[in-house]
Amino acid sequence: MRSYDFAQRLRVRESQMFIFITILIGVFAGLAAVMFTLSIKFVTLFFFGIDPSPLRVLTIPTAISFVSGILLWKYFPEARGSGVPQTEAAFHLNQGQIRARVPFGKFVTGVLCIGCGHSMGREGPSVQIGAGLASIIGRWLHLSPARARNLVPVAAAAALGAAFNTPIAAVLFALEEIIGDMNAVLLGSAVAASVTAVVVERSILGNNPVFHVPAYHLFNSMELVAYAGLGIVGGILSLAFSQGLLRVRAFFLRWPVKTRWFQPAVGGLFIGALLIFVPQVRGVGYEFVDQALSGSLLFRTMVILCIAKLVATIISYASGNAGGIFAPTLYLGAMAGGSVGFLVHRFAPLMTSSPGAYALVGMGALFAGIIRAPLTSVFMIFELTQDYQIFLPLMIANMLSFVIARHYQSKPLYRALLEQDNVHLPDVRARSTFPSWRAHEIMTRDFKMVPSGATVATVANSFVEDGLKCLPVGDNDSLIGLVTWGQVQTAMTTGLGDKPISSIATRNFPHAHSDHPIEVVLERLDKSPGLLPVVDRNATGHLNGVITPQDVTRFVERKWRDRTGSTAEV
């Protein structure tokens, strides 16, 4: 009886402890987000003063990006970019483990990069800082790996709630984007942490909304057509932003690795030059979003700011600076929406809302198209307006923008950015807890890798000797590509026998990850040239094993024997 009581008390105590830790995480994430925001403001004023000269505008971003570039290269490589994809990777791939130096590094480099004028947001870095702090606290408290992992999205919700003052949208963002599962059991914890963080933020900064939004009215049901048009514009702009960012980033990534430390300074120089002509795109830029919402910007100004912000954000992010795309997305949406609203209002002034109302819906549309979190975007704008009337136009615009962006670019931007860094997040099938045979059970770790410098002729001999149809090419477990017997034969007949095998290897090939279920393995094996490499999610160049059709057959035979106890051949 006594032992039963203890066990009960223990269970109660453990869950109480977790709730307390959750609230504590909310407090820390909220404080971090507030301090991050305030530090950016201090640093911006320190760097630029009230009315900076063109020379100062040009040199500050260049010089500070040079310093932050060295810090990012040497000490905090994980702090580049937004922070949201890194947090997702930590949650899905590293059991929520984030190195202790990351949140501090992100804080410093984020403040420097955004403060020196880069067109980037503070929300993404706040998420990574909050998640990093949660990971540190989880380790200090010796929480179980599962609990420590769960603290990451909880902290992300809290940090975003505090940074943007929208607790519900922050929780949805954690579920929709970080966890990728709206049915996650962490809903309660995320809500507790988010509310705590917002309470902390409001008790420090006051109950001031991020934006001063106009009262919303839907004047005429025909106006929904105009909102649909805004959704289409939003989708096209989202696509332009995502594609532009990925391509320019790919361009920077193609530069030699040893140039990484000064790439941010290159971006800084560009931004400095741009800021001389369009100072409104500096930093987070919410004051101009506010102006678009109040309808105080002219059509031409909004169009110019939209284009300039698009270019500035792409360069700032792609050149490897630390900062997010959350705020630029809203900025672009406000300017695009405001421009559309201006035109609509000009043609039918008595039948349509003000350009500010369109700017508001535009923010949601761009968020849905770029971040690909449509539910979060709807609730975020709803939280900003606190007006049910906005739901219908917002959902129409958001859905159209989302559908257009997804049709032409299937991968969400955060995921695509991670894949550029050779990190592949598990999809729904890989994350499934339904019992299934996984790739790591099927693959063979005993494989032969052809050195990339080996000649085609040498490899041809290997094919002949081993009777294989396809071989991985690479050095020290670092996969470069695949080469098939057919490719080697063709190379030999065209006189390329003395060329290195890497020159003919296929570099774009299907692959699997260890956690993929057998149905994914079979699907991809079917598309492969006879050999399916199994690579790390964290580093897709690292080869863990290979799967051939024979491996699958052997695995099924083994499983059959295990089940039936039979020694007979299948």
Place this chain on the structure above:
Amino acid sequence: MVETQICRSCAGPLTSGVCATCTAQEAYREIHKDIPLLVLLSLLAVGLFLVAKMMANSEKRMEERVAGIWYARGSSQLSSGNVESAIGSFRRAIAGDRDNRKFALALADALLTGNHSVEAREALLRLRESDPEDAKINLSLAKLEANSGNISDALPFYQNALYGRWTGNRVDQRRQEVRLELIHLLLDHDDRNRALSELLILGMETPQNAVADAEIANLFLRAGDAQHALTYFEISLRADPRNADSLAGAGDAAFRLGDYTKALNYLQAAMDRGRDSGPPKQLFDLTQTVVSWDPLQPQLSKSERRARLLRGLDQALRRASSCAGLNVSGEETSELKSLQAEAEKTRRAIQESRRPPDSDAVRSEFQLIYQIEETANKVCGDATGPDLGLILIGRRHLGAQ
């Protein structure tokens, strides 16, 4: 019988060699060992909260200081006529200190000056929402609506400004200025009745002062209340008897009231003090005509009365001839011709008669002059100079007929 094993530590029963109580206690201790760390983290959170609060306060002061600089810059830009730059500066000031009504009002005023009326209206209405009794905001809204031609919308804002809350010094004077502005607006839009009621209040509220009284008198004159206008001009002249404008105004008011002798005196005084050209001079000449040509004026000698009557007949006949020379056909023209013939007959009769006409005859003969002038007005347009003087004399004595 199975022997129950006893735990050496707590003397509780062992299950499969394991004491459930001790295991639970151990796990309990394991969790509780983190409590000091949690307490430490809580203290750290409190410390960070205080640091963040200090940072926020410092940032707020900094933002306010920067906002103040932008406000000052905007104000100087506005005063130097650089309205668009001023708007930009005021916007930046507001971005730094949102709750500052002074900045918001300055922006609204700058927007008004820069003809950004839609945005100015929104900004002012937002400000008014938070304080509907702020007289200054109501006044700005009133001006905005008035400039946009929405007089019916402007009037309630003017009323709110008049009876709203003013801050600072010279509150009564500012109220009077608003009322004065409202009266000007009403008169510009020909709403004389409302203007008169506001003028009466303004007259009661304004302390005696030559300039203010003269201004009120002028407004009464514009509103068509010559009696009040004359009263205020005379009050003003008591304090400043040599003021040429007030003298001219008083002359005008007296003229409108038909007191031509008084009008002549005031206008003469105004002329003597330099107002000897333009409208006062024209009015003086007209008044002089009315006074010196009036044959029905009491206490005239018979010969003077006869001379004035003849002068009037000559003038009326001249006008009738010039009018008939225009060859305008119509009923009035033929009536004018018959009146002209009658007047010529009357003139000859007066000239030929050795006895001066009695007062009844003068009245009926002047009636003829008046009829000629009124008919000529219909045929040839409004009379001027001595003809107008004759009409005014006629209206004065015969108008009721």
